Amino acid sequence: MSGRIDTSKVATSNKTSAATATKPSKVGAAANWADERLGLASAMKKQVRKVFPDHWSFMLGEIALWSFVILLLTGVFLTLWFNPSMGEIEYQGSYDELRGVHMSEAFASTMHISFDVRGGLLMRQMHHWAAMLFIAAMFVHLMRVYFTGAFRKPRELNWVVGCLLLILGMLEGFTGYSLPDDLLSGTGIRAADGFIKSQPVIGTYMSFFLFDGEFPGEAIIPRLYAVHILLIPGILLALVGLHMVLLVYHKHTQWPGPGKTEQNVVGYPLLPIYAAKAGGFFFIVFGVTALMGALVSINPIWKYGPYDPSKVTAGSQPDWYMGWPDGALRIMPGWESHLFTGPGGLPAVTIPWNVLIPIIILPVVMLQVLIALPFIESWITGDKREHHLLQRPRNAPFRTATMVSLMTFIGLLWMAGGNDIIAILFDLSINQITYFNRAAVFVGPAIAFAITYRWCISLQRHDEQKLLHGYETGVIMRSPEGGYSEKHLPLPEAQAYTLTARERDEVYSVESETDANGVVAPGSRVQKVRARLSAAMYANNIQKPTKEQLEEAHHHAEHEHELQAPMEGHPADGHQFDGHRFHTVEDEQLR
Amino acid sequence: MSDDTTLEKRHDAASAVVEEPIANPGLPAHVYRPTDIDPAAEKRAERQIAGLFVFAMLCVVGFAVSYFVFDIADNHDTVGGLGASTLALGLTLGGALLAIGIGMIQWARKLMNDHEIVEMRHPGRSSDEDREKVVADVLQGAEDSGIARRPLIRNTLLGALGLVGITPVLALRDLGPLPGDSLYHTPWTEGMRVAVDVLGTPIRPADMEIGSLVNGQPMSLYEENEEGEPLYEGVDLQVAKSKGSVILVKMEPGDIIHGKGRDNWTVDGVLCYSKICTHVGCPISLYERTTHHVLCPCHQSTFDLADSAKVVFGPAARPLPQLPLALDDEGYLIAQSDFIEAVGPSFWERDTLPEDGS
Numbered sequence: 001m002s003g004r005i006d007t008s009k010v011a012t013s014n015k016t017s018a019a020t021a022t023k024p025s026k027v028g029a030a031a032n033w034a035d036e037r038l039g040l041a042s043a044m045k046k047q048v049r050k051v052f053p054d055h056w057s058f059m060l061g062e063i064a065l066w067s068f069v070i071l072l073l074t075g076v077f078l079t080l081w082f083n084p085s086m087g088e089i090e091y092q093g094s095y096d097e098l099r100g101v102h103m104s105e106a107f108a109s110t111m112h113i114s115f116d117v118r119g120g121l122l123m124r125q126m127h128h129w130a131a132m133l134f135i136a137a138m139f140v141h142l143m144r145v146y147f148t149g150a151f152r153k154p155r156e157l158n159w160v161v162g163c164l165l166l167i168l169g170m171l172e173g174f175t176g177y178s179l180p181d182d183l184l185s186g187t188g189i190r191a192a193d194g195f196i197k198s199q200p201v202i203g204t205y206m207s208f209f210l211f212d213g214e215f216p217g218e219a220i221i222p223r224l225y226a227v228h229i230l231l232i233p234g235i236l237l238a239l240v241g242l243h244m245v246l247l248v249y250h251k252h253t254q255w256p257g258p259g260k261t262e263q264n265v266v267g268y269p270l271l272p273i274y275a276a277k278a279g280g281f282f283f284i285v286f287g288v289t290a291l292m293g294a295l296v297s298i299n300p301i302w303k304y305g306p307y308d309p310s311k312v313t314a315g316s317q318p319d320w321y322m323g324w325p326d327g328a329l330r331i332m333p334g335w336e337s338h339l340f341t342g343p344g345g346l347p348a349v350t351i352p353w354n355v356l357i358p359i360i361i362l363p364v365v366m367l368q369v370l371i372a373l374p375f376i377e378s379w380i381t382g383d384k385r386e387h388h389l390l391q392r393p394r395n396a397p398f399r400t401a402t403m404v405s406l407m408t409f410i411g412l413l414w415m416a417g418g419n420d421i422i423a424i425l426f427d428l429s430i431n432q433i434t435y436f437n438r439a440a441v442f443v444g445p446a447i448a449f450a451i452t453y454r455w456c457i458s459l460q461r462h463d464e465q466k467l468l469h470g471y472e473t474g475v476i477m478r479s480p481e482g483g484y485s486e487k488h489l490p491l492p493e494a495q496a497y498t499l500t501a502r503e504r505d506e507v508y509s510v511e512s513e514t515d516a517n518g519v520v521a522p523g524s525r526v527q528k529v530r531a532r533l534s535a536a537m538y539a540n541n542i543q544k545p546t547k548e549q550l551e552e553a554h555h556h557a558e559h560e561h562e563l564q565a566p567m568e569g570h571p572a573d574g575h576q577f578d579g580h581r582f583h584t585v586e587d588e589q590l591r
Numbered sequence: 592m593s594d595d596t597t598l599e600k601r602h603d604a605a606s607a608v609v610e611e612p613i614a615n616p617g618l619p620a621h622v623y624r625p626t627d628i629d630p631a632a633e634k635r636a637e638r639q640i641a642g643l644f645v646f647a648m649l650c651v652v653g654f655a656v657s658y659f660v661f662d663i664a665d666n667h668d669t670v671g672g673l674g675a676s677t678l679a680l681g682l683t684l685g686g687a688l689l690a691i692g693i694g695m696i697q698w699a700r701k702l703m704n705d706h707e708i709v710e711m712r713h714p715g716r717s718s719d720e721d722r723e724k725v726v727a728d729v730l731q732g733a734e735d736s737g738i739a740r741r742p743l744i745r746n747t748l749l750g751a752l753g754l755v756g757i758t759p760v761l762a763l764r765d766l767g768p769l770p771g772d773s774l775y776h777t778p779w780t781e782g783m784r785v786a787v788d789v790l791g792t793p794i795r796p797a798d799m800e801i802g803s804l805v806n807g808q809p810m811s812l813y814e815e816n817e818e819g820e821p822l823y824e825g826v827d828l829q830v831a832k833s834k835g836s837v838i839l840v841k842m843e844p845g846d847i848i849h850g851k852g853r854d855n856w857t858v859d860g861v862l863c864y865s866k867i868c869t870h871v872g873c874p875i876s877l878y879e880r881t882t883h884h885v886l887c888p889c890h891q892s893t894f895d896l897a898d899s900a901k902v903v904f905g906p907a908a909r910p911l912p913q914l915p916l917a918l919d920d921e922g923y924l925i926a927q928s929d930f931i932e933a934v935g936p937s938f939w940e941r942d943t944l945p946e947d948g949s
Contacts, residue, residue: 259618348942
C-alpha cells in the first residue's frame with residue numbers, strides 16, 4: 001500500500017455545488033448521480049471486493065438459489081397462459097385423444113401451454129425440473145451445512161431460515177403440481193382433504209373453508225394458485241434475501257488449512273472472480289434445466305387425463321420430496337379412536353391416528369427437530385464461541401451419526417412411499433415390504449447411527465496414525481532378518497497442519513451436585529443429562545496429538561529410518577525361518 | 592462481564608494449556624497457472640472462451656429458426672418420443688446458456704487474476720459502547736412516550752390491537768359454508784338404480800359374471816330435469832362422484848359372510864360398496880377375484896369384499912361403507928337407501944351421525 005494520495009480522484013470543490021472528479025466519464029457521471037441520491041459507495045465499499053472462500057461444497061446452496069431464480073422466470077412465462085379456474089369446458093385443442101372431453105379450464109389451459117404454445121411444454125418441464133432441483137439442492141445443502149458444523153454460532157439463525165426455506169419449498173412444490181388439475185394431482189388434493197379432515201375438532205371446518213364447501217368444489221385451484229404464485233414465493237423471496245444478507249454479514253465459513261484462521265477469510269474477491277463464477281454458474285444451472293426440459297419428459301398430464309373423483313391410476317405417487325410423509329402414511333397401522341360412542345352426553349368423536357400421526361404430527365415434529373439441532377448441540381457443548389472454520393464430518397462423530405440417522409429415517413420412509421413400485425419391480429409381497437418397513441424405520445436409523453459413529457472414530461484414528469507415524473508410502477521393506485514392513489514417511493507440513501487444525505473436544509462435567517449445605521443445586525438434574533449427552537458426543541473421540549506426542553513419534557520414526565537406512569538395497573538373508581541363525585521370527589517386530 | 596466473555600476466557604485459558612502440535616505455516620506460495628506464464632496458453636484460453644460465446648450466439652440463432660420451423664400441436668413425439676419443437680428449442684436454449692456459463696467460469700479460472708486475498712473477520716457482537724447507547728436510547732424513547740406512566744393508554748391500545756387482530760379472522764368466515772350434515776349424505780336414495788359408470792345404463796345381477804367388478808354411480812348422475820338439463824353438472828357432478836361412486840362385485844353366494852343385519856343387502860351374490868377409501872379418500876380399485884380383496888392404489892389399504900369390506904391390510908381403519916341393494920320391478924339393481932354412515936375419510940364428528948339424517 002502506498003501512502004501517497006492519488007490527487008486525480010480528489011474532489012475539486014468543497015462548495016455547495018456538487019464536487020466533480022476530473023474528466024468525468026458518462027459512467028462516472030451516472031455513478032455520481034446515483035451515489036448522491038443513494039450513498040452507494042459507502043454501502044458498497046466493503047462488498048465489491050468481498051472475499052469468498054472456494055470449495056465445491058459451497059456450490060450446493062448456489063444450485064438452490066439459481067433454481068429458485070429459474071422457477072421465477074419460467075413461472076412468470078406459465079402464468080401468461082395458465083387459467084386457474086375449475087369451470088368446466090369441452091377441450092377443443094390440438095391433442096386428439098382428449099378432444100371433446102369435459103375438463104376444468106385449469107387442465108385445458110395446461111394442455112394449451114403444452115400443445116399450442118411454442119416452447120410452452122419446454123417451459124412447463126423446465127419449471128417442474130427446476131422445482132425438483134430446488135428442493136433437492138436445498139436438502140443436500142442442508143446436509144453439507146450440518147455435516148461440516150457451518151450452523152454453529154453465529155449462523156444458527158441462518159440455519160433456521162434455511163429450514164423454513166426447505167419446508168416452504170416443499171409446500172410450494174405441492175401447491176404447484178396440484179394446479180394442472182389432472183388425475184394424479186387431483187388424487188393428491190383428495191388425499192390432502194383427508195389429511196385436513198383428520199385434525200381434531202377443526203378438521204371438517206378447515207376442509208369446508210379451504211374447498212369452499214365439499215371436496216372438490218370450485219375454489220381449490222384458484223386458491224392454491226394465489227398461494228403458489230404470490231403468498232409462498234413472496235415469503236420465499238424475502239427469506240432467500242435474508243439468507244443471503246446474513247451470508248454476506250457473517251462472511252462465508254472456510255475449511256481449515258495453512259494460512260486460514262478463525263479470524264480471517266481466504267479466497268477470491270466478488271468482483272471479478274465470483275461475479276464471473278457465480279454468474280456463470282447461474283447460466284449452467286439454467287442450461288442444464290433447459291436440457292432436462294427438452295430431453296426428459298416430466299408430468300405428462302395428457303397421459304393422466306383430467307381429474308375425476310371416481311378414477312385413479314395405479315402407482316399414484318406424489319413428487320419425490322413428498323414421498324417420505326406418504327411412506328409414513330402407508331406403513332402406519334390402521335389405528336383410529338372412537339371416543340364417547342356409548343350413551344352418556346358427550347358427543348361421539350373420531351380421532352384417525354392412522355392419518356394424524358404420519359401426515360400432520362410427524363412432519364411438524366421433524367421440522368422442529370431440524371430447527372432445534374444447532375441449539376441442542378450448543379446447549380450440550382456450552383460452546384458460545386464463534387466458529388468460522390468448518391469441521392470434517394469425522395471430527396464430529398456424534399453429530400455426523402445424528403444426521404445420517406435422520407437421513408436413514410427419511411430415506412426408509414421414502415422407500416415405504418414407493419412400496420407398490422418396489423413390490424412390482426422385484427416381485428415381492430407388498431404386505432411383507434410394509435411389515436419390514438414398519439420395523440426398519442425404527443431399527444434402521446439406530447444401526448445407521450452406530451455404523452456412522454464407529455466409522456468416524458476409526459477415520460479419526462487413521463488421521464492420528466498419519467500424523468504420528470506418517471503416511472503409507474506403498475514401499476514394502478524387507479529387513480535383513482526377513483521381516484516385512486511398509487515404509488512410512490512423514491506428512492508434508494501443510495497436510496499435517498490441516499489435520500491438526502481442529503479443536504480439542506471438552507466433555508462437560510457437572511462440577512458439584514450439591515451445595516455446601518447438601519441441597520441439590522437447582523437445574524443439576526438437567527445438567528446431569530447435559531453431562532451424559534456431552535460424554536456421548538465427545539468421550540470416544542480421538543483428540544489430536546499434543547506437541548510432545550507428535551515430537552516423540554517423529555523422533556521414533558527418525559530412529560527407525562536410521563535403522564532401516566543400512567537395509568536399503570540389501571537383501572535379507574532369509575535364515576530367520578530355518579532356525580540356523582541366532583534370531584527367530586518371534587524376535588522380529590513388525591512395523 | 593457478560594456470560595459470553597467469561598466462557599470465551601475459559602476456552603482461551605484451556606487452549607493455552609495444551610500447545611498446538613503444529614503451528615499455522617501460513618498461506619502457501621502462489622502457484623502460477625499455465626495461462627499466467629505461457630502466452631500461447633493464454634491466447635488459446637482466450638480463443639476457447641470467445642469460441643464458447645460465439646457458440647452461444649449460434650445457439651440463439653438456432654433457437655429462433657427452430658421456433659418458426661418446427662410445428663407443435665399433436666406431434667409431440669416425433670423425435671424419439673419427444674416433440675421436435677420442444678427438443679430443438681430446449682437443446683438450443685440449453686446450449687446457449689451452458690456455453691455462456693462455461694465461458695464465464697473458464698474466464699475466471701484461466702485468465703482473471705487468481706491471487707488469493709485475505710480479509711479479516713470481525714465479531715458479530717456490537718461494542719459495549721454501542722449496546723449502552725442503544726439501551727439508553729430505547730429507555731429514553733420509552734420515557735419520552737410516557738408509556739410506563741400512562742397504563743390506561745397502554746392497556747387500551749393493547750386491547751384495541753388485540754381486537755383488530757380478530758377482523759381478518761372474521762373476514763375469512765366466508766371462505767366456505769359450514770359442514771352441516773352434508774358429509775353424511777350422498778346422491779343415493781331409496782329405490783335409485785345403480786348405473787354402470789361412464790355408460791350410465793342400469794344393470795341386472797345376471798349381467799355380471801361371478802368374480803367380476805363393475806364401477807357404478809347413482810343413476811341420478813345421468814338423469815335430466817324437466818328442462819332437459821342434467822341434474823348434476825360441473826362442480827356438483829364432481830362432488831356427487833366423490834361421494835356416490837360405488838363398486839359392484841358378484842361372487843358365489845356361499846362365499847359371502849353377511850355382516851350383522853346385512854343379510855338382505857345383497858342380491859344374487861351381488862354386493863355394493865363405496866368406492867371411496869376410508870383412509871384418505873382415494874377411489875379404490877385393483878380387485879383380486881380369487882381372494883375377494885380390493886386394494887387402494889394410493890396407500891395399499893386392502894378390504895375383504897366378501898366379509899363386509901373389512902380391512903385386512905394397510906393403514907385404513909374402517910371397512911368400506913356398504914350400500915344395501917335390492918331389485919326393482921324390471922329386475923335392475925337399486926339402492927334400498929343411502930349409505931347408513933358417512934363415506935370417505937374419517938373426521939372428528941363422524942360418529943355423531945345426525946339421527947334424523949340419511
